[in-house]
Amino acid sequence: MSSDSRQSQDQREATLLKLVAAQDRAAFEALFHAYERKVFRYVLSLVREVDVAEELTDDVMVEVWRGAQRFAGRSKPSTWILGIAHHKAIDALRRRRPRVVELHAVARMPDDRPGPDSAAITDRERRMIEAGLETLSADHRAVLQLAFAGGFSQAEIAAIVGCPVNTVKTRTFYAKQQLRKAMERLGMRREIS
């Protein structure tokens, strides 16, 4: 997406938000349809459970409706909305029992659905990276998800996650390191088995 079309998209969404602040239902529906999948996928990548992700998506969009007045246009609508999503997901993770649930969730992730083939990596590689991603902390997974699946810049990610840009830089660096270590461990096990 070119920066110009991005800018105009941001402006459009900002206008919609203003209308939502005035309790415009139609404007809210438009925003909802624009962001439902993005929000859902993002929180799913963190909480790893479809039910929880759906609930959170619902919560996030309701919060968008309630908080539209607060959105002063200082940030981009996308970073604002995904910021809400990020914080709700982190809260949800903090509240529930860690680790054990995630393993079950991994089993539930529909893995075999036919999806677009990716020429950049092999199937095996993809599964290894996926497994490696499971082991990352939520913060690390978040930056990687936002950077590569979301295509956000460092500044945007900083706005979403609510930390300084330098932190985003270092977190990305460490996330990659963790991933590599995890994949090495997995890779070595696979070689043996």
Place this chain on the structure above:
Amino acid sequence: MSHAKIAPLLPWYVNGTLDAGQRQAVESELAHCAECRADVAEFERVSAALQDIDARAPGPSEFVFSRTMARIDDLAAQAADTTPAAVRWWRGLNDWGQAGAVASVAAAAALLTFLATHGSQIVEATRQAGQPQYVQFERTQPAAEGTVAGALNKTMSAPAPPAAAPAAMDAAAVQRVAAKVRQQKQIVRTGEIHLLVGDVEKAIAEIGRVARRYDGSIAALDDRTPQGAGERHAASMTVSIPAPRFDAAMEALAAVGGVQSRTVKAEDVTDQIVDGQARLRNLRRTESDMLKIMDRSGKIGDVLEVENQLSSVREQIEQLDAQLKSTQARVAYSTIAVQMEDERPVGGVEPGPGAQLRESWRAAVESVKNFTLGLVARVMVVVAFAPYWLGLAALGAFVWYRLRR
């Protein structure tokens, strides 16, 4: 740019968010740096995997949309709802919440009203406890030593009421007081005595004998016979005793029965009498002067005028004379008021079990009645205070509702 500066930019090169200048710098670094190229390759693999996962991920179900819109509608309805925040809060409470809210408001109200009605009493009681107590002793001069009043004077060490308190006693003042006491004082003594007796009739007779023994007489008698069971036979008598024998008579009367209380009052009327006598002398002199004027003057007009004034003067003389005589009589004869009461109520037999139960029932009913009246009184106070605690409750509810939001 150096390798160290380029390395952190690599992931952002891969996701395409670098600006033109940065991108160029990275590309020129990649041209000759194998490490960077390896890093880029790694990031590209990660990126591809993440995008793939994303693409394969399930979408949210349709229910999310309907659920969200339903909640939105709720919120919109709430926002349009003009009922005051307090009413909405109240409706939002479950049964326990409502009960709890009412209970806590009632408790706060009860506490407030208790403090409001009793607070001043508590403050006053603590204040009074700290003050010295004065004994009310009705006499204006120190009484003679050998008398009852004098004996009482010795045993009571409290100071006299401030109005009659003498100034700091120096030696000269003490001498003057002693001298005065030795002079003849005109004191009116009155006594009061409450007795508990075994037989009222016998006591009345005995008191009569005491009065005669001390050269006194019975001035009044009031004998009240009891009307029904449970009442006590009571009587009161007034005894008149010559002043010098007052103390002895009091002692004798105290012996008639069990003394419940005894009071002696001494009123110094010396000044009253002395002044009265002086005025009387003046009036008499005026009277004789007027008579002389009448004798000397020949004119009818003058005589008539003096006659008028004379009759008024004579009227004053008569009044004053009668007053003086009455006071002097009171000085001469002291009065003792005797109240007596039978120790036991009529029908001295112990009430049977039936009567006792009836008595207990009556007492219980009485107690319930008093309690209910007290409760109703307090409820009325709470209702009267409604503006205050309603205001507080509304404020509290409003604050809490805002905090919840």
